[in-house]
Amino acid sequence: MSRKDHYYNKAKQEGYRSRAAYKLQQLDDLENVISSGDTVVDLGAAPGGWLQVAAERVGPQGRVIGVDLQRIKDLEDETLADRVETIRGDMTEERTRERVIEAAGGKVDCVLSDMAPNMSGEYSLDQARSLYLARMAFETAVELLDTDGDFLVKVFQGPDVEDLRSDVEEEFQYVRATSPKASRQESSEIYFIGKGRLTTPVRTGDELEVEIVDVGNEGDGIASVDGYRLFVPSTEEGETVSVRVEDVKPRFGFAQRIDRDADAETDTDTDTDTDA
Structure with missing residues (x-):
């Protein structure tokens, strides 16, 4: 059959x-x-x-x-x-x-x-x-x-x-x-x-500047983007940081700060110039 x-x-x-x-x-x-x-x-x-x-x-x-x-x-x-x-x-x-x-x-x-x-x-x-x-x-x-x-x-x-x-x-x-x-x-x-x-105001790969308004139970900073929660490791309440969105869920997302990366590159460039 x-x-x-x-x-x-x-x-x-x-x-x-x-x-x-x-x-x-x-x-x-x-x-x-x-x-x-x-x-x-x-x-x-x-x-x-x-x-x-x-x-x-x-x-x-x-x-x-x-x-x-x-x-x-x-x-x-x-x-x-x-x-x-x-x-x-x-x-x-x-x-x-x-x-x-x-x-x-x-x-x-x-x-x-x-x-x-x-x-x-x-x-x-x-x-x-x-x-x-x-x-x-x-x-x-x-x-x-x-x-x-x-x-x-x-x-x-x-x-x-x-x-x-x-x-x-x-x-x-x-x-x-x-x-x-x-x-x-x-x-x-x-x-x-x-x-x-996904009805979120951000998408994976977005880069933006956010203010850390709270800290979660796991110690990650929490930013609010139009009411949407974004968890950012290695941040503290009151900081304003540049981040890249890494993962987006329907009700919350995860981001990594990128301003420290930029600062580190600047420091490396400065050290190189000094050594020269």
């Missing part, structure tokens, strides 16, 4: 609307993008296989908002249907985005996208369209996700996919590329999983 037949038949037997439901199950098992109580947005949700899985996993306190240009039929399971709201619209249009934000009541915890283009049979064209949809989903995720939220998106492998991954890495603490077992063997699709949405 082929992999296609296995997941198709399994979906029929278990009441899922598409074999793609198992992709989301496997991806979520891998990286836990959906948690109980989450508010989840599912882009390109028709026919509803991912909606079913997401509704199961958010639990009775969670909510799932499905968006698609096509009409999405209500879920047959009334318990799951009560957790789901569907919106018919185009996420490239501001009106649809506003409807999603209104339905979510603010920021969301997870954005999913299994969107794929209508296949033309010309791979280069289909791949370019897939990349466009993935970028649209990424832009939506950046707009909708709360701090530490997660993002899952499908894209066909090809030109500029690594550029997309680099852009996702700029906005998330961690990014993984993978293909679930439920993907067809001949498929070129991969999924990017972005964990931990």
